[in-house]
Structures are given as structure tokens and as C-alpha cells.
Amino acid sequence: MKFGVVIFPGSNCDRDCYYAIEAVIGKPVSFIWHEDRSLEGFDAVILPGGFSYGDYLRTGALAKFSPVMQALGEFAAKGGLVIGICNGFQILTESGLLPGALLRNVSRKYICKFLHIRVENAATPFTNRLRVGQTLHIPIGHGDGNFFADAETLKRLEGNGQVAFRYSDAAGQVTPEANPNGSIGNIAGIVNAAGNVLGMMPHPDRSSEELLGSVDGKMIFESMVNALSGARA
Amino acid sequence: MKATVIVTLKPTVLDPQGMTITRGVQPMGYSEVRDIRQGKYFQVELDAETSPERRQALVERLAKEVLTNPVIEEYRIVWDRS
Amino acid sequence: MKATVIVTLKPTVLDPQGMTITRGVQPMGYSEVRDIRQGKYFQVELDAETSPERRQALVERLAKEVLTNPVIEEYRIVWDRS
Amino acid sequence: MITDELLSEHNLTRPEYEKIVSALGREPTRTELGIYSVMWSEHCSYKSSRVHLKRLPTRGARVVQGPGENAGIIDIGDGIVIAFKIESHNHPSYIEPYQGAATGVGGILRDIFTMGARPIAAMNSLRFGTLDDAKTRRIVDGVVSGIAGYGNCFGVPTIGGETLFARCYAMNPLVNAFALGIFENDVFYGRARGPGNPVIYVGAKTGRDGIHGATMASAGFGEDAGAKRPNVQIGDPFMEKLLLEACLEVMQKGLIVGIQDMGAAGLTCSSSEMGSRAGTGVELELDDVPQREAAMNAYEIMLSESQERMLLVAEKAKEKDVVAVFRKWGLDAVTVGRVLPEGMLRVRQGGALMAEIPNASLTDDAPVYNRPLLPPQSALSARLDYYSFLDGCDESLIHRFLDADQNPGNQDYAELLKAAVSSPNLASRRWIWEQYDHMVQSNTMIGPGSDASVIRIKGSSRALAMTLDGPGYRVARNPREGAKLMVAEACRNLACSGAEPVAATNCLNFGNPEHPEVMWQFSEVVDGMSEACDAFGTPITGGNVSFYNETFGEDIYPTPVIGVVGVVENVQHVTASWFREAGDTIILIEPGLLQVGRVSLDDELALQRVVREAIRAGLVKSAHDTSEGGLAVAVAECCYSNIHRSAIGATVKIPSRLEALKDLFGEYSSRILVTTRNAAEVIERARQAGLEPVELGTVGGDRLIFEYEGRRAVDVAIEDLEATWASGLAKLLS
Ligand SMILES: Nc1ncnc2c1ncn2[C@@H]1O[C@H](COP(=O)(O)OP(=O)(O)O)[C@@H](O)[C@H]1O
Ligand SMILES: [Mg+2]
Secondary structure: OOEEEEEOOOEOOHHHHHHHHHHHHOOOEEEEEOOOOOOOOOOEEEEOOEOHHHHOOOOOOOHHHOHHHHHHHHHHHOOOEEEEEOHHHHHHHHOOOOOOEEEOOOOOOOEEEEEEEEEOOOOOOOOOOOOOOOEEEEEEEEOOOEEEOOHHHHHHHHHOOOEEEEEEOOOOOOOHHHOOOOOHHHEEEEEOOOOOEEEEOOOHHHOOEHHHOEOOOHHHHHHHHHHHHHHHO | OEEEEEEEEOOOOOOHHHHHHHHHHHHHOOOOEEEEEEEEEEEEEEOOOOOHHHHHHHHHHHHHHHHOOOOOEEEEEEEOOO | OEEEEEEEEOOOOOOHHHHHHHHHHHHHOOOOEEEEEEEEEEEEEEOOOOOHHHHHHHHHHHHHHHHOOOOOEEEEEEEOOO | OOOHHHHHHOOOOHHHHHHHHHHHOOOOOHHHHHHHHHHOOHHHHOOOOHHHHOOOOOOOOOEEEOEOEOOEEEEOOOOOEEEEEEEEOHHHHHHOHHHHHHHHHHHHHHHHHOOOEEEEEEEEEEEEOOOOOHHHHHHHHHHHHHHHHHHHHHOOOEEEEEEEEOHHHOOOOEEEEEEEEEEOOOOOOOOOOOOOOEEEEEEOOEOOOOOOHHHHOOOOEOHHHHHHHHHOOOOOHHHHHHHHHHHHHHHHOOOEEEEEEOOOOHHHHHHHHHHHHHOOEEEEEHHHOOEOOOOOOHHHHHHOOOOOEEEEEEOHHHHHHHHHHHHHOOOOEEEEEEEEOOOEEEEEEOOEEEEEEEHHHHOOOOOOOOOOOOOOOOOOOOOOOOOHHHOOOOHHHHHHHHHHHHOOOOOOHHHHHHHHHOOOOOOOOHHHHOOOOOOOOOOEEEOOOOOOEEEEOOOOOOEEEEEEEOOHHHHHHOHHHHHHHHHHHHHHHHHHOOOEEEEEEEEEEOOOOOOHHHHHHHHHHHHHHHHHHHHHOOOEEEEEEEOOOEEOOEEOOOEEEEEEEEEEOOHHHOOOOOOOOOOOEEEEEEOOOOOEOOOOHHHHHHHHHHHHHHHHOOOEEEEEEOOOOHHHHHHHHHHOOEOOEOOOOEEEEEOOOOOOHHHHHOOEOOOEEEEEOOHHHHHHHHHHOOOEEEEEEEEOOOEEEEEEOOEEEEEEEHHHHHHHHHHHHHHHHO
């Protein structure tokens, strides 16, 4: 089982994700340079957070042209696991691997804080260790996390159970107060129709160790390990 | 050889930036301002040699594939007469 | 009653956004693109009643005092014929 | 012909000009005049401060590199070597708050990775005018988003800092940026070693940005502040991130022999400093310097302060490999000159020799002034000595407190507490630090909001604690005692987190050095700071001086800011300021003699040792020192919610000295609040150390209750109080 963490120019959570997989989850992992054209030998690929190309045009807008994205498309089509965290999520929507778009936070400000998200679908390779309705204590750190999708896309997402996480209060109530950025339906993370590509704004890589304040994010990586070992057996 | 690409949010997409500015200025003596929407403005300069057809196609593609996110935005191209 | 305010960086001011976009697209089949500079675009809607003179002054002040950072930016106002 | 006004445009005096002529043995060219003007500016030459900075303690067992390089370096054991420094960007932040603050962060980050260290933490110390002024509110918003915009994109966690408001900063905000980095490989120095070696330029192209930024930072703002505006520099954090990765890669591959960032005075400063440090010289071919604007002359290119640029020196054979690494990161690397055997700075453009200057005359032999010192006639009024947090608040609030101070009896202490916690200098800073990514790099154990910020070090059992402190009001009242108090408080913050302070950096923000009162304050502060740093064993490894912080002749408070770094031997011992759980006993540890505005270093040392050792012994669950707002505010701060728990109440008996308001809000020095499950042991340890432990009460419930002189002076729902505190700043800013 091998994880890969893509480094785009401007990625800045690449080492955090690497550490989470290697030191916390204890699985083999290596970096993937954004100009690499093959993902041979990888079972799961992480698009880390950060500011690829400075997020200068739109978040994730220029990263989608990196050579590795071609390979990633094929990798995902073949059922490989892909998780995009924060800027990674933005890159996935820009490149069309996930529907919707991430707009500026309604507050127009960058927000870094711990909050809660509610698990909406526990039947994905990223959530199989979780229960529907369970809340995770996990941090966000973004200026553009305001998820948007047009009406029919949204209907499709909801219908297919593609909404993985929603911002909620500690008790799991999905309220307007719990919505940090204005996301439609408090959506914090979604999967593609096939379920093997997850994009989420909150940071499991920042919540996988007790000394960082939470271990809830770890369960997302463990779910992936779970799914992959299942796939093996 | 210059072209201008104007990228605006689709009418159906709400614009937090614009809204905040509007709300911010109305009390400051701008009560007549009903709405402000913010967009992006790109001045694109091409090599002088670029042929007219090529030019058209190039900027069109640039605007469509790079400068705009079709999910939320639309664009308009204005050519410099100069 | 609409006006458009276009805010651009003063010509000599560094535009990291535009520069990064330019360097980003050139290798992707946009080699003829010599330079891209990014600006802001504001669509301002006023109450229909606003008198022409008042309108002029209002948008001028809005552009100058709110939408533009005079230290690094300059603005242009375009009036909608409609 | 060099006229007087040409000289004054360059902030050079006649005598300085004569000195230039004798150094060159001839009249300088225009380009040379520009070069001298920036290198001899206060900002680059430290001409007014040097004689005093010599008195700072800079040696210590852990010090690898003291002042003189881009950043100080210390070895904290366990194979961990770190670099850190603080630098000011005050004047640019007034002219263009967002870019001024952003480029300030960019500059200090470059100082760290120039030495080969990867930045792992940032902090900032901010001073603004009062929030009743719309202009100030705009500056606050711009500065905070500028710091966030740059640091967040670059990917360094901004884990702490401090923000205070006072009138004297209204037209001269202070923006001091601190950064700390950790070495993954060797230390690199800004030295142009090896005559003949190529000098390589990397990073952003050169434009007419910030020309005379260095001289601007060395002159007060008069009417012409506006006229200085075209100088504004724009930060490009993405470019800086690429520079970081590329620079660390060429270092790790051993491809370069020297490197120096282009900060103040750009190409001029970096090339001459690299030469003089190595006892060599540098020759530059300006035609080869990447330029963003057309027709730039030598003067402009040499003085440009375009951001995100570095100067490297490599061995001839490795030139290509260096270029290749930068290419990989999408950056240009261009050879723009070579190292000379002789100590000269030689500049050519279009085949012509534009400047030829002995390095030493720009650096070591720059003017040094021993300016006159004079204690001010009228010291700042003493009326807020017990309540410095009120400085900068509106008069009505000040009067409310001073009146309550004079007329005890049945004051509504709950209302006073609410007023205090929502006042500008005490209200929650969350509005600020929530805009900073304080978690990136996944090391943040204690982020903003506690006494000190703490990060773990991956692969080590140690943690690093750090804090910034700069009590301008206290220093204005008494520069020497205020400076001691500053160092003591910074070290106390570290002790509360379980850390041993090991080294310090400092930023000295002062008024006009040509005012003898300002130089007296400066000299006093240096002595007070030195005495305290000696006592705490925290040598000063670097820093920065910012003079001419004034507007229309009004000097700001003397505002030294100290950054102290500490080590927690074992991450298990990392302690935060907030109460942990119901049932814990609250103990106040204080010295026998209570003072305001000054400290007894012996009492401080004893206090900090006791708390640190109790923490190591596993006796302490939380520790928080009382500071602005005194005991009442400190207890409240321990109750507020944090990422680990929601708000929690406490019942506390406020010790009475029959001082009424002072007993609650008086800002006595050297006091720490700890919570424990083993009160007896903590009290015993404190007594042994000659201190006075007082059992105040217990944690628990959802109300904050103060018993004072046999009555319930305060009884509030902690959630209400927190709401008041939490929304205070946002309210004042809107
Ligand atoms: N207040 C101070 N205390 C100790 N060292 C200082 C102080 N101010 C400046 N220095 C040292 O003087 C040197 C030059 O400072 P500076 O010009 O700010 O460096 P840079 O140009 O690399 O930012 C640095 O090594 C700095 O640490
Ligand atoms: Mg430097």
C-alpha cells in the first residue's frame, strides 16, 4: 500500500500530510512532483493544502494545468483513491474531478480555527471508520472555502449521497451559526459519483495527533488504509 | 497588440465581496448605491507578430480555459483598436 | 442606472498575480502571451432617481475614496448608455 | 555639483559628505552618493545606536551566532539548531498598511532562510493609535490582512504576538515581525568568499520599488509623507515560497558558498555587506541584472528595494547546477558579477564604471554618533500606573476606573470587569489571529491566546516556546525599570508554559535620535534590558533598531519589543494558561513586596523557577501570569473557552489589602496563577522559595464569582463575560 503527496509550486501542507501518513498512520508514502506524468505504484494520492501558484488567479486555477493532473485524472478513473485537502479540494473542483466551486468566504477574511463537521456518508473509502451523524473536531484554514454548486448539481450531490461532511455544532446540529464560510448546505466535503475522490476544506492532517488538539482527522486516513487493505484482500 | 478580458460572476452566483462593499458604503453617504458587484479585469498583451485569426482564437481560449471558471463566472473580450 | 469602475495597478507597480498567470500559461501553448496584468472591475448600480450631476459626483467619489487604493492603483469610470 | 538640498534629499549632512569625499579621495558620482546615502542611513548603519548596542549581552553557551548576521543562531541541544530575529516595518506600514506589513513579514522570513534555516514560526508585535479614529481602523485592518496574506501563503504558522493601542502611534503604527527557523542542514553566511567566484542574482526582477526605502525609514513623516508614496513595494509571497525551497535545495546540495537577502538598500547593501564580511569585494555588471522597468539607471538599480530577491556566491564549477535548481522551481538565476580579491564595491553599466567604493567605508567605517543624552523634563503622568491597560481608552472609561479607585464602597465591580475585558487593550485578539494560519506545518501545541506560544519539534521530545513583549507605557514611565519589567514578563510567560528561557532578540522602536530625551530613553532601555537579560540568562542574538518614529515632531513612547525563546525539555510538560477542569485548586504565587511598573529580578527568578519546577514535577495543570488588568482580568482569562473545552467558571476569594479596585485590577508585577490537584505541595514549594502562595479558590461551575472583603463583588455567567470580551475588538473596529 503506497501513498503519494503531490507538491505543486506553492503547496505548503505537503510535509504535514507526508508526516501524518508516515509517522502517525505508519504507511509508506513519497512525494510526487507536479511535473511527474505517472502515478505508477501509488494506491492513494493526497493533494495537500497551501497556495498553489499563490492562488493568484483563482484558488487551484493554475495547478490544474500541471502535468501530474493528467495522470491524476486517469488514476482516479481507474478507481485510485484521491483526497484533496483545502487547496487540494480547490484544485479538484477547478480541474473538474469534483463538481462545484469554492468561492471567497462570506466574511471575505481568511479563517483559521477548530470547528466541528458532521459525517453525512460513512460508506466511502474515506469515512468507513466513521458513523453517519458522528462529529469530528477538526480545524479549517482558508480564505476561499465557500462551496457553491448550481441547483441541479446540488440536487445530484445530495441525491447520490456525495456530501461527505457538513459544518455543524459539537452536537451535530447543522446550523447557520456553524457555517464558517457561507458554503451551500454547510457542505465541508464531497466525493465524486464513484466515491473514490474526496475533497474537503477541513484539515485531517492538522488533527491526527493528541498534541495538536485532536485525533479525529486520523480516522479519515485510517479509513483509506482500511479501504485499501480491503481492496487488497 | 492588446486585448482586455472582463470576468464577472454569473448573476445567479452571489458576490460576498460586492455585497460587503455595498453594505459598507451605504451608511457612509452612499445611500443611492443600490448594488456593487465585483469582477476581474485582465489586460492581455500579445506579441506584435501574432496573426489576427490566431490572436482571436488565442485570447478566446485563454479567457475560456484559464481566466474563467465556467461553474461560477462568465467573460467578455474587448479588443484594443490601437 | 449603472456605472462601471475599472481599477488597475499603476503601470510601474509590480503585479505578482498577473506575472504569475503569465508565466503559468506561456508554457501551456500561450507562448504569444507577452504579459497579463490583473485589475478589478466593479459594476455599480444606483437608484434610478439619482440626478445626473449627483450621480457623476457620487461614483467619482466612490471610485476615488473606496474602490481605489491611491497609493498603488488608479481608476477609470465607464457609464452605461442604457 | 553637490548642493545642500541634494544632500538633504539624501539625508546626508555636510560633514558626512566630507567624510565620503575623503574616503573616495574625490567627489562621489550621483550613483555613489545614492549608495552612501542608504548605507549610511540610520536604518542600515545604526549610526546612532551602535555605541549603545555594544553594551548588550550577546554571549552564552548556546549561542552559535550573535548579532552581526542576518539572524541570531542558538543550539538548544538534542541536535536542534534554530535561527530567529525580529525586524520592524513601521514607516512602510503607515504609508500602505497591507503591503507594508506583508513585505515586513517577507523580509524577516528571508533573514531566516538566508542562513539556511526553514521558518517554522512567526509572531508579530503591533501598535496602533486609538480606535475612535477611522484612519487607524483602516490601518489595523490593512496591517492584519497584510501579515495574514503573506504568512499564510508562504506557509509559516503565525502563532502569536501582541497588539496594543495608544494615541502616540496614531500616525506611526509599529509593525514588528518575528520569525524563527530550524536548520535541516548547515548554517550559511552572507559572505562573498573566493575571489573570482560568480555572484548570482535570484528571484524577482528589479523595478523602481522602494527606492530610498532605507532613508525613508530613517526620517520622520512631515507634510511630505504623501510625496514619499511612490516608493511602495509589493510583496509576492508565492515567489518567496519558491525562493525558500530553491535556496534550501542549493544549500542542502552544497552548491553555494555564501548567500544574502536583498532587504533594505537592496543590491547595494547585500553586495557590500557580503564583501566586507568576507574581507573581499564584489563587482557588479548592472546590464545583467534582471529588470522589470525600462531604462533604469545605475542609481535606481543599486537602490531599488524590490522584494523577494537574493544574492548568492557559488564556486565557478557549480554555477550551472545552481541555475538548474532555480529553474526547477520556476525562478531565474543570473550571474551579475564576481567576487574581487580587494575590498571594493565596483559597479559597471553599459561598459562604464558607475561606482567604485571601498567596502569598509560603507559598512565598518560608516559614521558613528555618540548623540547627547538628556532625561526628559516632563515624564509621562503616573495616573495610570496601576491600570496601564486603560492607556488609549476613552476618557470616560478612564474616569470610571480612577473614580472607582478613589471611592471604594459599593462599586459595581461586575460592570467594571465587563468594561475592562472589552476595552481595546484587553479585549480578545481572536479577530486578529483567526486571520493568521497558526496551524500550518502541524507543530502548533499552543497557538495564540495563551501566555507563550509553543510548537513541538518533529523527531524530538522537546518543544519550543516563544513570546513577544513590549510595554511601551511602562517604558515611557521609566525606561530602565520598564525594560527590566519587559524582559521579566516575557520570561514569565515562558515559565508559565513550562519553558526555560534561552535567548532573546529585540526590536527597539524609538523617536527621533536627534532628540537628547529619546537617546536618553534608548540608553536607559539598553541598560535595563541588558541587566535583565543577564539575570535570566537570555543573551541577545540579534534584533533591529527603528528610529524616527514620530509624526509632526511628536515622538512615540520608547517602545522596545523583546522576543524570548524558551525550551520545554519534554512535550509532556507543555502547559497553557487556561483552567483545565472543575475541582482544580487555584493558587496565586506572588512575592512579599508587590510593585507596579518595576520588578525585583530576584523575586522574578524565584517565582519563575518555582513554577517551572512545579510544572516539571507534574503538579501544575495551568499557569497564567497576571498582567494588564491585574488579578481579576487574569482569572477571567483562565476561564474562557479554548479548543479543548468550553468556558468554565471559578469561585475566587480576592485577597484584600484594603486597596479596593487595586486589589482586583491593580497591575502588580511578578504574580502567577496556577491550578493544581496538589495544593499543599505547590504551596510548600512556593514558601520554600521565599514567595507568598495564596489559595484563591476552585475551578468549576458556569459562573465567575469574586468574593472580596466578605461580599460577592462579582458574580457573572462566564459565557456572558466571554461574549463581552470576545466581541470587544470587532465592535471597536466596525
Ligand atoms: N537592537 C538590536 N540588538 C541586537 N542586535 C541588533 C539590534 N539591531 C540590529 N542588530 C543587528 O545588526 C545587524 C544588522 O541589522 P539589520 O540591518 O536589520 O539586518 P538585515 O539587513 O539583515 O535585516 C543584524 O545582525 C541585527 O541582528
Ligand atoms: Mg537580512
